[in-house]
Amino acid sequence: MAEKDVLSQEEIDALLTSVDDEDKSGAEDEVSPLDAAASSIQEAAAKASIEEAGDGQFKVINFTSQERIVRGELPVLEKIHDRAIKLFSNDIYQLMGKDLTFNQDPLQIIKHHELIASLPNPTLTNVFRFRPLRGKAAIMYDAVFVYNLVDNYYGGSSQFTALKDRFDFTATELSVMESVTKALVKNIELAWQPIIRIEATKLSEEMNPQLVHFSEPNELLLVSKFNLDFGKEKGAFSVIFPYSMVEPIKQRLEFGASRPDDEIDPNWIMSLREEIMEVPLTISASMRDTESTIGKVLDWKVDDFIPLEMKEVVVLDIEGTRSYTSTLGRANDMRAVKIIKRINH
Numbered sequence: 427m428a429e430k431d432v433l434s435q436e437e438i439d440a441l442l443t444s445v446d447d448e449d450k451s452g453a454e455d456e457v458s459p460l461d462a463a464a465s466s467i468q469e470a471a472a473k474a475s476i477e478e479a480g481d482g483q484f485k486v487i488n489f490t491s492q493e494r495i496v497r498g499e500l501p502v503l504e505k506i507h508d509r510a511i512k513l514f515s516n517d518i519y520q521l522m523g524k525d526l527t528f529n530q531d532p533l534q535i536i537k538h539h540e541l542i543a544s545l546p547n548p549t550l551t552n553v554f555r556f557r558p559l560r561g562k563a564a565i566m567y568d569a570v571f572v573y574n575l576v577d578n579y580y581g582g583s584s585q586f587t588a589l590k591d592r593f594d595f596t597a598t599e600l601s602v603m604e605s606v607t608k609a610l611v612k613n614i615e616l617a618w619q620p621i622i623r624i625e626a627t628k629l630s631e632e633m634n635p636q637l638v639h640f641s642e643p644n645e646l647l648l649v650s651k652f653n654l655d656f657g658k659e660k661g662a663f664s665v666i667f668p669y670s671m672v673e674p675i676k677q678r679l680e681f682g683a684s685r686p687d688d689e690i691d692p693n694w695i696m697s698l699r700e701e702i703m704e705v706p707l708t709i710s711a712s713m714r715d716t717e718s719t720i721g722k723v724l725d726w727k728v729d730d731f732i733p734l735e736m737k738e739v740v741v742l743d744i745e746g747t748r749s750y751t752s753t754l755g756r757a758n759d760m761r762a763v764k765i766i767k768r769i770n771h
Contacts, residue, residue: 500679507650510617517609531651539643545635553640556624561671562640571661576602641668710743
């Protein structure tokens with residue numbers, strides 16, 4: 427090695443001093459991985475816990491709340507209830523002899539405790555279980571609906587307004603509404619059949635909405651409300667399903683009414699018919715049957731004769747199924763049968 431390539435002692439000391447200074451500055455800036463992770467979480471939480479509003483204010487978000495987000499609509503559920511109410515209106519006409527028109531509100535999604543807080547007392551509530559759906563559903567009638575429906579049932583004309591200071595219903599009103607509810611539930615079961623076959627079981631009946639419990643307070647409810655104009659007043663009733671109850675079949679309630687596989691393709695039917703027409707079949711006709719014993723059959727030998735009396739009418743079997751009666755004959759120097767009639771099974 428040449429002498430000019432060797433560092434002097436002064437140059438070596440200067441390099442060592444520079445390295446020591448860099449190590450000291452790096453040690454002062456070094457942060458432990460746990461401290462860094464904690465700092466990152468705190469920063470992310472601080473950013474996520476506020477949401478800037480249009481007026482420059484900030485709103486705190488509670489991350490402990492696990493409120494379910496319901497995305498999309500359920501058009502099939504609305505059609506199911508619409509069909510049920512059309513059938514129900516016919517039953518109401520048979521029950522009272524009057525043609526009443528129901529108007530359906532858009533499907534509402536609301537929490538259980540919010541719905542209960544908005545209901546007046548009394549509100550007639552029937553709680554049902556619709557198997558195989560899990561959970562409980564409810565049908566609620568307001569006091570105006572009950573009062574006017576019972577009034578019409580007994581020949582009234584709803585010329586008087588419902589009493590606003592009542593807190594319960596009479597035994598007569600409850601008896602009439604029991605018949606009305608049975609008719610409504612029967613039609614709900616019929617309307618659900620294209621999607622799923624359900625069977626309703628009544629669990630309870632209550633007049634004070636504060637005592638009604640069929641889901642958790644924060645559970646989201648799907649409320650289908652129907653209004654009925656009695657003349658002076660408008661009554662209403664609601665069919666209520668918890669969202670968790672229909673969530674397992676949500677996809678059917680979103681797309682069930684317009685699924686392509688529900689449509690019948692005429693070309694497919696024609697092709698299937700053509701293929702079926704080419705399926706080969708085995709056709710046989712028994713000329714005559716006779717009976718014998720095992721002992722006689724074992725004694726049979728070549729050139730033995732077995733007497734058979736030919737039948738005038740024989741049965742034509744298709745793949746082993748008795749299908750036609752026929753007579754024996756000849757056609758084109760071959761044995762043949764002539765069909766007489768079809769055998770109905």
